[in-house]
Amino acid sequence: MGKNxxxxxxxxxxTLISALDANIMQTASPTxxxxxxxxxxxxxxxVVYMLASTVTVPLYGKLADRYGRKKLLMIAVGIFTIGSILCGxxxxxxTLVIYRGIQGLGAGGMIPLSMIIVGDLFTIEKRGRIQAVFSSIWALSSIVGPVLGSFFVKTLTWRWIFFINIPIGILTVLCLIPYKEQVDFKKSYIDYKGFFLFGIAITLLLLATNVSHPLWYVIAGIVVFLIFVMVERKETYPFLPVALFKNKGIFRTNLFMLVYCLSFYGTSNFIPLFLQEGNHMSIYKSGLILLSIAVGWMFGSTxxxxxxxxxxxxxLFILGSFVTALSGLLLYLFVENISYxxxxLVLTVQGFAFGLLFAVATIASQEFAEAEIKGISTSLQMFLRNIGASIGVTIMGVLINHAANIVVGMQNVFLFALIFSFxxxxxxxxxxAKTTAVS
Structure with a gap:
């Protein structure tokens, strides 16, 4: 790895500060x-953090193809760090909600740009192992984050969950300074009009998942999205390049990941809740179950x-999707009486499928794409994953809230996920099968 x-x-x-922020906030927010x-x-x-970090993902990818990844990642980390200071x-x-939005604007570029840089620097063989490291950080943060959140709240003050990002952000920038980009980036026109229309449409549709009367948001979101499509058809250099949709490899991989994230990817959000309420398990033990997904993910992506x-x-896509469906079928059939x-074990197997498919899909989004659209291709896939997961988790939440009890609710969640896994x-x-199939 040497100079890299x-x-x-x-x-x-x-990746660590992005992952920890999400998990620490869940613990500290009531205080x-x-x-x-x-x-x-x-x-x-x-909600405001999720909106800001989701909507800006494709823009970061587009800007990365024009101005380079290093500069943009340093800017994203800078925005996130400033947002953290303001939140603190x-x-x-x-004011906290506004500042969380600023944090989210930075967070929207941190993970996608990291993945794009990995695609630029490392061979396909090494990328799987590197993504295993990143994935393990996310999974372990889901366990360590709540513990750290409790520590900051009880020992120091909740403000330190934000202030801790300052030295970490500075360290990140210092690590990036030696990086010399080898890619020749072309100065190209960026369709900001298209981005704003796209951003407004997606924001309205995402808001529909977090408000009590979603219908008007859905209608408004669809109308703005249709305007976006009509405007973009006349645009010479549209915000989302036509090549992304004409390229069968990119289009089909993205469609697959959107549907895949609608299925079992979101169920892990509710399993600790199920163990706490259905089996009267401690918060620590119920949270520890997520370590299974982390272990499986590492073995799948490496x-x-x-x-x-x-x-x-x-x-590999066929293998991963079959493993997901089979493990999901076991969860659906035996959720009522399954032992810890x-x-x-079942979640470890499912984690293996997650790790394999997320790594393969990320590499595919880079290898199927021409050099000048590699950034937007990678970030668009991550954007669609976020959309799929957001919609999936929202529907799952509704299924649990309207069920007679938590066990029935989880059965309904697993049935919903199973249908989409098929x-x-x-x-x-x-x-x-191969990159050359679409070249």
Whole structure:
């Protein structure tokens, strides 16, 4: 790895602060609301961050193809760090919500740009192993984050969950400084009009998943999206390049990942809740179950690069989607009486499928794309994953809230996920086996 070692650690730290922020906030937010007041704005601490970080993902990818990844990642980390400082000094819920939005604007570029840099620097074989490291950080943060959140709230003050990002952000930038980009970036026109229309449409549709009367948001979102399509058809250099949709490899991989993230990817959000309420398990033990997904993910993503060369993309997508569906079927059938050990084992297998497919899909989004659209291709796929997961988790939440009890709710969630996992199996057969199939 040599000269890329510092860059690699910079990307690891970037992933770490993104992952920890999400998980620490879940633990600390009740205390923050208690001190600042404004309970009616509680959900917006998360909603505004999610909106800002999701909508800006494609723009970061587009800008990365024009100005380079290094500069943009340093800017994204800078925005996130400034947002963290502002959140730490917030004196009301209104200001905290606004500052969380600024944090989200930075967060929207941190993970996608890290993945794009990995695609630029490392071979396919190494990328699987590197993504295993990143994935493990996310999974472990889901366990460590709540513990750290409790520590900051009880020992120091909730403000330190934001201030801790300052030295980490500075360290990230210092690690990136030695990185010399080898790619020749072309100055190209950026369709900001298209971005704003696209951003407004997606924001309205995402808001529909977080408000009590979603219909008007859905209608408004669809109308703005149709305007976006009509405007973009006349645009010479549209915000989302036509090449992304004409390229069968990119289009089918993205469609697969959108549907796949609608299925079992979101169920892990509810499993600790199910263990706490259905089995009266401690918060610690119920949270520890997520370690199973982390372990499986590591084993799935580590060999992904080598397996692509050996078996091709299509076979791996088929394998991963079948493993997901079979493990999901076991969860659906035996959720009522499943033991902790058996659940841990099934989730490990499912984590293996997650790790394999996410690594293969990320590499595919880069290898199927021409050099000048590699950034937007990678970020668009991550954007669609976020959209799929957001919609999936929202529907799952509704299924649990309207069920007679938590066990019935989880059965309904697993049935919903199972249906979409079968759709994913069908789509996996449509993905080209090799990059050359679409060149």
């Amino acid at each position: 070692r510092y860059v690699f650690w910079g990307l690891v730290i970037t 923050i609301v208690k001190q600042l007041g404004g309970m009616e704005l509680f959900a917006w601490i998360f 000094i917030a004196n009301s819920m209104v 060999p992904a690069g080598n397996w692509i060369i050996r078996f091709g993309y299509k076979n 050990a058996a659940l841990f 759709v994913a199996i069908f789509l996996s057969f449509l993905i080209p």
